[in-house]
Amino acid sequence: MLKGKKVIAIGERDGVPGPVIAECLEGGGLEVVFQVTECFV
């Protein structure tokens, strides 16, 4: 279960970026403790 957990958001430049993940989860009441966007080239 994800609810109640502190979330580490690891986004991807060619997928969903970290800030977008964080915004969506925080909108749902989850606490995001770290977010980053990785880039695989």
Add this chain to the structure above:
Amino acid sequence: MNFENQGIIKRLADQYGPENLAVVLGNGEANGVEVFAETVTQGDPTYAGPLAGVALKIPVYHVLEQEVTELVPANLRQEKLELSALVIDIEPMHEVLRASREKL
């Protein structure tokens, strides 16, 4: 996962307790998701980074899995995730991540 982020995750696990954490990925392709999941559950499979030999057992989700999207308010889901959901094939990643979570 790069070493810098492995180090940050290790520090967060020390601070909050790994049982209180979850990782949510935003990968565009299934390639690499399994390694991500293995790194934060069993430890760095390359044995080179800060999580080498560290089995944190942190559950890993993808932001487009239903377990995650159902927690996101509908307006945000439409505005921020709808387009990604059209182009990202979530099913292969869901299979990999579900199997990873079931092993915890």
